[in-house]
Amino acid sequence: MIMDDKRFLKIDKHDNVVVALENFEGGQVTVDGATIEVKDPVNQKHKFLTQSLQKGEKIYMYGVPVGTANVDLAAGTTITTANVTHFADPISLENRKKHEWQPLDVAAWQDRTFMGYHRQDGKVGTANYWLFIPLVFCENRNLKVIEETLKSSLGYKKPNQYMQYAHDLIGGVDADQSPLQQRVFKNVDGIKFLYHDGGCGGTRADAETLLRLLAGYLHHPNVAGATVLSLGCQHAQIDWFKEIQKELYPTGDKPVIYLEQQIIQSEEKLIKTAISETIEQLKEVNKTGRQPAPLSKLVVGLECGGSDGFSGISANPAVGYASDLLVSLQAATILSEFPELNGVEQDVIDRCADDRVAEKFVRIQRAYEQQAKSVGSGFDMNPSPGNIKDGLITDAIKSAGAAKKGGRSLVTDVLDYTEPLTKPGLNLLCTPGNDVESTTGLAGSGANIILFTTGLGTPTGNPVAPVIKISSNTSLKERMSDIIDLDAGPITRGEKTIAEVGGEILEKIIAVASGESTKAMDLEQNDFILWKRGVSL
Known part of the structure; x- marks a missing residue:
């Protein structure tokens, strides 16, 4: 990155625009040793041209073409959606260039570890959750009841900081904010619930995509096990879910509770069974604590x-x-x-x-x-x-x-x-x-x-x-x-x-x-x- 003037930044030597690092009212500036007249104000984070362009010529930023001029543009002109159109170079597999990259110096972290949860498949979690998975949106209401029950009774519920505020506004009595309960299971970081609107009513392809995604969550290294709720008549069936798990995660071996409402019949029985069987599994999950793991076990998403x-x-x-x-x-x-x-x-x-x-x-x-x-x-x-x-x-x-x-x-x-x-x-x-x-x-x-x-x-x-x-x-x-x-x-x-x-x-x-x-x-x-x-x- 090139900074002739600390108010502006040229990211790559091939660029013909610079970025304003602060609001600029306009005037003469120096870029690459040349004096440019910027006639109009440039807002912070926006760009102006360092050279004149004819209509159709390319704008370069980060060293690559990022647009073309819609009209003839003078040096110092701020680029906008009105005077620039998106442009990207065509791609080619045939002209693929060899990319040279050398690993960075990581001596400072080479022997470092993190404290994670080791799974039987060799993966290491950065957290230890029990997961509730509905195979169809029809189970979302049951999920909500179970969530309220387990989070309150097991010490995972956080106080609502806005309850007293609302009570004060309406002149009501003090809001009931019971003191935080200690977590019953110290090595279980939480119980998570995957609310969604799928599983039925869409295409069969939608149901398959949902099941593949849910399989990834069930077998995620941060998940110790899961309780799966099914209505019974939806596209996303339990047997299909099991088949997809075997396909994608053949070495997966986590405790999973499967419950189908139309077999159990009573909603109350379904909810009580889900709660009781989950608590029994949590007793076992709680026996696993954090242990040192090499940094090579990290899998980091970039978003x-x-x-x-x-x-x-x-x-x-x-x-x-x-x-x-x-x-x-x-x-x-x-x-x-x-x-x-x-x-x-x-x-x-x-x-x-x-x-x-x-x-x-x-x-x-x-x-x-x-x-x-x-x-x-x-x-x-x-x-x-x-x-x-x-x-x-x-x-x-x-x-x-x-x-x-x-x-x-x-x-x-x-x-x-x-x-x-x-x-x-x-x-x-x-x-x-x-x-x-x-x-x-x-x-x-x-x-x-x-x-x-x-x-x-x-x-x-x-x-x-x-x-x-x-x-x-x-x-x-x-x-x-x-x-x-x-x-x-x-x-x-x-x-x-x-x-x-x-x-x-x-x-x-x-x-x-x-x-x-x-x-x-x-x-x-x-x-x-x-x-x-x-x-x-």
Whole structure:
């Protein structure tokens, strides 16, 4: 990154735009030794041209083309959705270049461990949860009753901080806030409930996708076992669920309670049976405590949401550096959100470990893009109004910054949605850019911790995988400190390097993997949304 003037940043030497690091009213500036007249104000995080362009010429950022000029543009012009159109270079398997990457120096972490839960299949969890899984939305009401009962009786219920506030407003008596009960099972970190709207009423393909995703959660390293509730007449049958588990997780051997309401008949009996049998299993699960585990047992998901013009400069590359550290330690990372690889596909192809991996990426990416185009959409429509307002005016700009989360290591494998991770190193997982659908998919493929960068502020968590939130700017950290765990803002001010913040992220991962809570966990943000493989960007 090049900073001739600390008010502006040129990310790559090939770029013909610079990023405003603060609001700029306009005037003369010096970039690469040349004086440029900026006639109009430039908002923080937005970009202006360092050279004049004719209509149709390309705009470069992060060293790659990210758009074309709609009209002739003078040097110093702020680029906007009105004068720039998204552009991405075509991709080619035939011209795949060899990618050179050397593992980072990880001597400081080589012998480090985290305190995790060791599973029989060799995986290690960063938490120890019991999971309740409904095979159909008809069981959501029963799930709610069971959740209220078990969380209260077993010491997992948190006080509602707003109850007394509401009572004060209406002049009522003091709200009943019973003192927190100690957890009955010290080694069980919580009981989680996967509410969803699927399992019946949709296509059979939707039901299969749901069951594959639920299988990933049941066999997740952070899950000790599960209670599965079925109505009985839905598409997503218990026997089908068992078959899918055998296919995807043949070595899985966790305690699972299966209950079918139409066989048990009485709702009261179903609920009581679920509660009693679960408590008996929790007694056994509680016998397993945290033990040291090498960092190579970490599987870290890489996600962004509510991105801004600083995300690709600070938080995302810092996460990418942390990913490279983890890969250098023989751990696994998973980069999701395929629409946010639009514009950097060739770089991804070049980084694939072999032709098979590259071909699988292209096949899945092209099919997804064609599906979007078939309904009048496309990856170029991915940026949200919030993204655009904060400087991400084309999908290629957003993608080039988002891809920084994957660092520079080789891509060892490509996973389709619900496909379980099997290899260490950097993996790609096909998910939408939708925050919750993507984080849901990351956990479903085995991520036992998720890094989540944000520039605007996104209150997203996951039921089974701790989510660590990293802000791209310090202003967000100060405004929404209740959802942010780490701040990468010092990078944009030149106070810290990307490597320094990447090391801090790795230290935070180790702490959370050993039992430290995150802001999303404190707020009980247990978001779970199935991607039905329709068009979602």
